[in-house]
Amino acid sequence: MIVRIVRMTFKPENTEEFLEIFRSSKEKIRAFEGCKHVELLQDVNTPNVYSTYSLWESEAHLNEYRNSELFGQVWPITKKLFADKPQAWSYTSVEI
Template identity: 45%
Template sequence: MLVRVVKMQFDINFIDEFRILFTDVKPKISNFEGCLSVQLLQHENELSTWFTISKWRSADDLENYRKSDLFIKTWAKVKPNFAAKAEAWSLLEQ
């Protein structure tokens, strides 16, 4: 199983819109083939810093998602609102 952690720092004015957007896309991501779970976390003290943690059956499943229209369209809405470059890690669950 592959765990994908993505750290995102947003312009503070985008936070409410991001919450709405993620609420809309979360079930779509969760239902994407190979996705086992996805969750959104907000930093305790830095309110503009968010993390997604998703679990995937395989790296190929994650890559298929990253090439999908769902990801491409969502990322196009999110990326312009970053306050810093997103960071991501793919980890193997032991």
Template identity: 35%
Template sequence: MVIRIVELHIHRDRLEKAQLLLAEVAPNVRKMDGCSHLNILEGLNNNAHITTYSYWKSEDHLNAYRQSNVFKTFWGEIKPLFAMPARAWSSYSLHYLP
């Protein structure tokens, strides 16, 4: 399993728009082939700091999503709302650890 973590910092005056975009895209991401989980988190003390966690069956599934119209449309709409560039990374889940 691949876990994709994306950290977004949104301009405060654009936060409501970003929240609407995230709420709109979330069901579509969850329906993508290979996506088994998506969680969207707001910072406890800074709700303009948003982190997404998504679980993918494989890197190929994640890459297919990143090439999809769902992603391209969403990214094109949310990117102008950023206060700083997004940070993202992917990791493999180590199921054998306690």
């Protein structure tokens, strides 16, 4: 299982537009093969900072999504709304 976190800082005046993009695409992302979960988080102290938290069956599934037509539609319009470069991390669980 892959945990993917993408932190995005938006221009404050663009947050509503981003939220509309997310609302209209979240179910399509959730339905993508290999996606087990996706949710949107908002920073407690900086309201124009959001993160997506998603769970993927494998890195291959995540990469298939990142190379998909859906991602190709959503990411370019989202990028135009940023105030800063996004940050992304991928994690796996560690069995201890």
